[in-house]
Amino acid sequence: MECLLPIGPYHPVLSEPEYFKIRVEDGRVVEVDFRVGYNHRGIEKILEGRTGQGVVPIVERICGICNFAHTTCFCNAVERIAGVKLPERADWMRTLTAELERIQSHLLWLGLYADAMGFETLFMHIWKEREGVMRIFEEAFGNRVTKGLNTLGGVRWDIKNEGKIRGVAERIMRYSDELEKEFSSRLVKSRLEGVGVLERKDAKRLSLVGPVARASGIKFDIRRIMPYNAYRELRPEIYTEKDGDCLARVRVRIFEVRESCRLVLECLEGMPEGKLKTGLEFRDGETVGRVEAPRGENLHFVSIKEGRIARVRVRPPTFANFSAVPYMLLGERTADIPVVILSIDPCFSCMDRIAVYNERGERICRF
């Protein structure tokens, strides 16, 4: 029997508005179509024509989870155009906060993923550990989610709670071993093993990024390929899996949580003393900023003309990864649809970049 299964735009499985049209035959997915754009807020347009430090808080509002990756990407790009070299301590502060954010984002996803599988106890356990990182952010930056740390030409604050950060990083490092044990239990394996498989050649063809690509065996990480900030000295280890299924994506992220904890501790050890920021003036030019956000490569194209921002193009990791979802879904059971969709860690608020209307105000473009 064949039927059409609509999921979304507002659906309990998805925490953000998105629409999937899935054709199901005998309980198996045979065709997938999706529409995005419900979250489009026109950030790129809002940024145009602006100048000065006031643009950074707007860039920060692209995404509530990986906001630090976005501001780092944008600031690095503008600083490169202006030809400013950051003070060393600012570089290390950015790296430290980016790694803390990676821990927070991966734990968030692991928790939501456990919930999507129907393992609510694990969700609660993981979010309890994540709360530790959020409290660090609140103490250090005054806000739990949007940190407001980055500014053009450096960072705004110094960290005050080093001891606490070290404690939390060590605790989560220990917890990641426990997490690995939980996620390799028989029940979880029966749910995730061999589900949503993406072969290496497909992943390469679709140019995937981040943990999803690494789970399919592609060794791709901007922190190693084009080192920025303190990654020029710290060398994060890249972990890849061969299977390319949902379990592999979980394992890659658990490893990254552990690796990020190690990097945080290393950052605290090696943090040089010195100034936090330098002056910066908007200079004309254009460039591309690339950073490794928790979900993969984040790319900002920034063009400045006459001292004002002429164009910003944001290519977030979800935009690159999302095209793989239909391929992953084909042939899967209906019950596995949420598990497969969530396995790429979609962040639609990052990726909704366009909405096209006709003269009557109806949306006409599927994008």
Place this chain on the structure above:
Amino acid sequence: MISRSPWLYHFNSGGCNGCDIELIASIAPGFDLERLGCVLKGSPRHADILLVTGCVTKQAEKRLKRIYSQLAEKKIVIAIGSCALSGGAFRSSYNRAGPVDRIIPVDIYIPGCPPRPQAIIHGIKTALERL
């Protein structure tokens, strides 16, 4: 004393995820919103309180109205975050239909970008007293 146990429905009208994640954080351990008898539900027909986050994009406007009409009586609406209240960073956006109170009546406003879980819990508790 709280004599009712209201259920919640969360509607993301085009936010940046910040408020949504803080809302989930307020349900998770550490804050535990469920001690007030609140549970997040998947359908507005089962819910007494509608939690709206985000700046209400044009695509979301019609759907927000429809979901409001499906809400169980006595429809209480809580707007969470600066975007839902005033547009926040997206005030000058061309694709914004909000703020929320221009589209549906709002009972409780929780400011902040994003508000802390403590603030969200305080807002929901205030709504409970009105039920």
